[in-house]
Amino acid sequence: MLRVENISVRCGVATTLQDVSFSLGSGRALAVVGESGAGKSTLIGAILGLVPCASGQISWHGAPVCQCHPALVMQEPRAAFNPRLSLRRSVMEPVVAQKMQPDLNRLDQLCQGLELDTGLLDRHPSEVSIGQAQRVGILRALIAAPPLVLFDEPLSALDAVTQKHTARLIAQMQMQEGFAALIVTHDLGYAAAFADDIAVLRAGQVAEYGAAHAFVAAPQTAYGRKLRDAAFALGALEHVA
Amino acid sequence: MRIFAELVLRAAVVLTGVALATFALLWHAPGDPALAIAEARHGTVVSKEVLDLIRAEAGFDTGFWTAFWAWLSPLLIGDFGQSSVTGRHVWPDLVTAMSYTFPLALISLAIGLVVSVPLALVATRKPGSWMDRGAVALASIGVAIPAFWLGLLLILLFAVHLGWLPAMGAQTKAHAVLPALTLALGIAASLTRILRSGILEARTQTFLPAFYRRGVAAGDVARDHIAPHAAIPVVTVLGLELAFLLEGLVVVEVIFARPGLGSFLVNAIYARDFPKVQAVVIIAAVIFVTVNLLIDVIYRSLDPRMDRRDA
Amino acid sequence: MRSVGVLVVLFLLLMLFGPIMAPHDPTAINIPNRLRPPGDAWMLGTDALGRDILSRLLHGARWSLGLAFVVSVLSLIIGTCIGLIAAQGGRLADWIAMRTTDTFLAFPELIAAVVIAGVLGAGTGTLIFALTVTGWMRYARVARGIGLSVGTRGYVVQARLAGLSPLAIARWHYLPSLLPSLTVVWTGMFARAILGISTLGFLGFGVQPPLPEWGTMLLDARIHMRSTPLQMIWPGLAVVVSVLAINLAGDALRDALAEQKETA
Secondary structure, eight states, X not given: OEEEXXXXXXXXXXXXXXXXXXXXXXXXXXXXXXXXXXXXXXHHHHHHTSSOOSEEEEEETTBOGGGGOOXXXXXXXXXXXXXXXXXXXXXXXXXHHTTOOOOHHHHHHHHHHTTOOGGGGGSOGGGSOHHHHHHHHHHHHHHTOOSEEEEESTTTTXXXXXXXXXXXXXXXXXXXXXXXXXXXXXXXXXXXXXXXXXXXXXXXXXXXEEEHHHHHHOOSSHHHHHHHHHHHHHTSSTTTO | OHHHHHHHHHHHHHHHHHHHHHHHHHHTOSSOHHHHHHHHHHOSOOOHHHHHHHHHHHTTTSOHHHHHHHHHHHHHTTOOOBOTTTOOBHHHHHHHHHHHHHHHHHHHHHHHHHHHHHHHHHHHHSTTSHHHHHHHHHHHHHHHSOHHHHHHHHXXXXXXXXXXXXXXXXXXXXXXXXXXXXXXXXXXXXXHHHXXXXXXXHHTOTTHHHHHHTTOOHHHHIIIIIHHHHHHHHHHXXXXXXXXXXXXXXXXXXXXXXXXXXHHHHHXXXXXXXXXHHHHHHHHHHHHHHHHHHXXXXXXXXXXXXXXXXX | OHHHHHHHXXXXXXXXXXXXXXXXXXXXXXXXXXXXXXOSSSTTOBOTTOOBHHHHHHHHHHHHHHHHHHHHHHHHHHHHHHHHHHHHSHHHHHHHHHHHHHHHHTSOHHHHHHHHHHHHOSSHHHHHHHHHHTTSHHHHHHHHHHHHHHHTSHHHHHHHHHTOOHHHHIIIIIHHHHHHXXXXXXXXXXXXXXXXXXXXHXXXXXXXXXXXXXXXXXXXXXXXXXXOTHHHHHHHHHHHHHHHHHHHHHHHHHHHHHHHHHHO
């Protein structure tokens, strides 16, 4: 279980996160929703230990998060791969780094689940489409079977059709693999459709936190209502409600 | 202001580092320094008592840090100590040496600028023209010629062959001509290269066509927009030029037998007169660090972006 | 890259086969035939001890170019390591590495090399030490500068998350990005090392006679400047041609890389 307790992050004089708390159980999905500048990326950095916290605690089953080797799926699919190496090398990096036995069956199985042709892995990042690159990114995140996977705006670099496809695949993989997923997104429709819980982040603070269906049905704060109504107006929540 | 303070602090740290490194080097020099001093003073046969006396006097019998502090603390108030060979104070000799070195350095730098600035301007008027290529070729060759060889060639031509100028010593002004030329040619060559690429780069700035299209006079554009841009790389490499100049000075003074800082240093090394070596090293480091500090400040005023970046 | 490759091969050939092509023993003293002008038996004449100048020049390539090569590669390795430690090791490591670099840069490198080589006593080992200790800083600065920007890239973050060791990250993710720029710096430093070795040799702090290093040869030739001025031309010319060739190759390489960056 991922526990984030009262963390604050300062960047220079500005406070980018203030007193943020939530938890995420094994195998569950939590969406962190907010506008740009709300502190979503900082939150990911803090959980992964890339950004130092001024105060508060983050733990995975009582131990530091980095010990469980969490994986990250990035917003920019191509930037997540070294342009000089083949995708296969990058994908196998976590396996090599954690001195695990390379399991080709698992690779094939994951490729199948992500609807990837294994031959694609011998190409370089610039030789595949953005959508393919993002699916390879998810493949790399899952290859070492991490118990916790963070998604930093996993869909926002993709076009609408690919977004739907990728979103479906992420949901399937979570069912299949059973990892805990933390998804940071500005897309409430996606968050509501995929996540068990939703945390609304606003100006570095948690404005609202609760079950996804409850939030969509009846937001507790004015800001939450505004967000939901905007999503409704765009037609993003029709299939949820 | 905070940045300025940090730069000064850095300079202080760096100078302390140089002092420590120099002292450590000399401390670990092979051979018995006391024996070297004794031989220089009293001839080849010396008694053990004399050696012990010298060791105590020079602080060789104390630990490294004690000896380092014994050298550094007078240095902080400008006392460079005494020559271990002659016993004379180092400072007056150092001043004499500097009085030969500084004018030569300044004249060489001036000639270098006078040659390189017009050359770079003419060359960049039409990039790729025969003038430009000629200037680039000359500069490339000039950079590749070691100062000691150029000096020897000049002596060969003007002193030995033509007999126009004196080669050795520093008695008259004419004695400074060949050393100054040697240094100036090297400086001019490297400055021309840097200025040329600086001007060309400034010209390709994307905002310039907009000025020309709006009808701003070409001269004004050159003065207000090209010059500051071209100045930035020049200011950046001035530190390198200074290093080049100081290095050239050592060689040139040795070749032309001029009693400046360079000869002072080389002779002190030959004689293993370490207080003198330390003094020259510290003087050179102070000059070098101070000039670079000034360059840094000028650089930041030319390119305000530098303020926000961690340099 | 090609021009540098060709150049490296050429110089390696000269270092390997130069001595074989030499018509005479470079250290064989032949007093009756001292200070001979260029002629049939001695293509470039003989020096004050009657040694064949051409043979000495060809053997000298091994010293002047070979030592410069060793020095520039050693400093490349040291400088890159320090730069990568600064870029990868966090704030404190960065501060220490950069202030160390500043300290070593706070003194004209060649003068520092003269002091070090002079104080430690002349010799080939001291020479390599003196020039390497004073020659790694530029590599460190370049490696750190590029390294810092590489460190923020997605794939480096991923590698760190994956738990890859800093050494492996440096090898697979940092080094490939550093290599082109470091090669350009290396060409410049190779040229500088040639100048440094010949200057130290000329001042008497470098390769010691009777070894035929070009700067040391000039020191010998200087005494007989009036009687045999030509003797002074050849070693200097050898230094200039080598340095010029390396600098030109370096310029070509830099332009090629800049072009590559623009089209990419």
